[in-house]
Amino acid sequence: MYKVTLKVRNQQFEYNCTPDQTPLRAARNEFIPIPTGCQRGGCGMCKMKVLEGEYEQELVRSHEALSDEELANGFALACCMTVKSDLGIITAEDYESQLKKASLEEK
Ligand code: FES
Numbered sequence: 507m508y509k510v511t512l513k514v515r516n517q518q519f520e521y522n523c524t525p526d527q528t529p530l531r532a533a534r535n536e537f538i539p540i541p542t543g544c545q546r547g548g549c550g551m552c553k554m555k556v557l558e559g560e561y562e563q564e565l566v567r568s569h570e571a572l573s574d575e576e577l578a579n580g581f582a583l584a585c586c587m588t589v590k591s592d593l594g595i596i597t598a599e600d601y602e603s604q605l606k607k608a609s610l611e612e613k
Contacts, residue, residue, distance in 0.1 A: 510529050523593070529584045
């Protein structure tokens with residue numbers, strides 16, 4: 507059993523995830539508001555930036571949902587991944603708005 511820390515819409519949630527569950531399924535079981543769409547790797551709504559931890563991303567996915575470049579840069583689809591250690595993830599949307607905010611603060 508691993509602990510997942512999820513940041514979504516400026517909130518943080520912690521929940522447990524077993525190695526045979528996806529972080530998306532485990533969050534939904536706990537009624538945590540994780541963005542969800544197709545649940546089959548096709549829409550990209552569940553795209554996360556992995557902040558820390560080990561995971562395995564299923565390679566069968568739509569490249570529109572998750573490009574090879576995103577995959578290489580630590581993005582993953584919460585509906586198509588399995589957790590191999592405690593994990594920290596943030597939605598791609600929250601991650602981008604954090605980056606924007608940080609670059610505005612630098613100016
Ligand atoms: S819910 Fe559609 S790609 Fe994960």
